[in-house]
Amino acid sequence: xxDTTQTPMSAEEKFGRELxxxxxxxxxxxxxxxxxxxxMNAGQTFIDGKTFTECLIEGPAVMAVMNGTTFDSCNMGVxxxxxxxxxxxxxxxxxxxxxxxxxxxxxxxxxxxGFTGAPEMLQQVEADLLSARSEAEQA
Amino acid sequence: MTDVATAPITLQPLGPGPTYTRVNVWLPQLMLExxxxxxxxxxxxxxxxxxxxxxxxxxxxxxxxxxGCDLGxxxxxxxxxxxxxxxxxxxxxxxxxxxxxxxxxxxxxxGFTGAPAFLDSMAAAIGGGASQ
Numbered sequence: 619x620x621d622t623t624q625t626p627m628s629a630e631e632k633f634g635r636e637l638x639x640x641x642x643x644x645x646x647x648x649x650x651x652x653x654x655x656x657x658m659n660a661g662q663t664f665i666d667g668k669t670f671t672e673c674l675i676e677g678p679a680v681m682a683v684m685n686g687t688t689f690d691s692c693n694m695g696v697x698x699x700x701x702x703x704x705x706x707x708x709x710x711x712x713x714x715x716x717x718x719x720x721x722x723x724x725x726x727x728x729x730x731x732g733f734t735g736a737p738e739m740l741q742q743v744e745a746d747l748l749s750a751r752s753e754a755e756q757a
Numbered sequence: 758m759t760d761v762a763t764a765p766i767t768l769q770p771l772g773p774g775p776t777y778t779r780v781n782v783w784l785p786q787l788m789l790e791x792x793x794x795x796x797x798x799x800x801x802x803x804x805x806x807x808x809x810x811x812x813x814x815x816x817x818x819x820x821x822x823x824x825g826c827d828l829g830x831x832x833x834x835x836x837x838x839x840x841x842x843x844x845x846x847x848x849x850x851x852x853x854x855x856x857x858x859x860x861x862x863x864x865x866x867x868g869f870t871g872a873p874a875f876l877d878s879m880a881a882a883i884g885g886g887a888s889q
Contacts, residue, residue, distance in 0.1 A: 627889065651785035654812045658866075678788045680814045680850040680868070695849055702844030705814070705851075705870060708880075709837030713829055714814040714868025731851020732814070734840055744843075 628738040634659055644671045650679040650731060664717030670726050677730030680705055683739050684739035686720035689746060691725040693723050705734045777808040784867065788852045798853035804862050811866035813852050814840060817875065820856035827863040828883055834887035835883035840870045 634656040657665050695703055715734055733743050768786050791799050798818060831837050842848035851870050869879060
């Protein structure tokens with residue numbers, strides 16, 4: 619018997635589902651708040667297991683850097699002091715952020731994106747930022 | 758053939774206000790409209806009975822009041838809603854507000870950041886069962 623009660627999927631819902639299903643993004647602009655909302659609509663509280671290559675990652679957003687997320691040759695944003703890109707969570711939970719686990723960013727550029735996470739993660743991101751700046755100055 | 762991967766998402770514009778009453782405000786959209794209007798912070802607005810949705814972190818710079826607001830599910834710890842900026846003078850990623858009034862608003866999926874004194878007072882207000 620045909621189920622006539624099921625409404626057809628809207629174009630926006632179809633777009634969202636396809637976006638969530640993707641695991642690779644290459645040479646495209648990614649609006650982080652939108653990507654996050656589509657994942658939340660799909661029941662995923664964080665973004666997991668995606669590779670972004672040469673993408674422009676745009677905010678405004680604060681990214682929670684979770685386990686397995688790496689940054690390879692990325693431009694993290696305009697900052698004389700790398701610490702301006704970092705926020706420290708004050709509680710055990712973090713509200714308002716875009717969680718990203720097991721994601722790989724390769725040669726991406728970040729605009730209006732801050733970063734947060736566990737203390738050791740913040741220290742590592744800060745060290746990476748200082749290292750990247752030092753390399754850029756020497757080049 | 759339609760390229761669904763790049764299909765635009767259409768949103769009803771929030772507009773410049775300055776007063777918003779019982780409106781659903783998606784914070785990234787509000788900031789995007791603000792930037793397109795040439796400003797770097799959301800300024801001189803009054804929000805009454807609005808629902809604010811993230812993901813977003815709010816940075817009240819100056820002159821902002823939260824009156825009778827539900828700031829979100831703190832999961833038993835008011836400081837779970839807060840993040841401390843690590844830079845001394847500026848921070849990247851949050852949405853800055855200046856001279857904005859939030860009256861009886863509700864915040865979902867929203868964090869707050871700012872100077873230590875602001876975060877302390879906000880935590881005390883939430884912990885005391887009332888909003889700042």
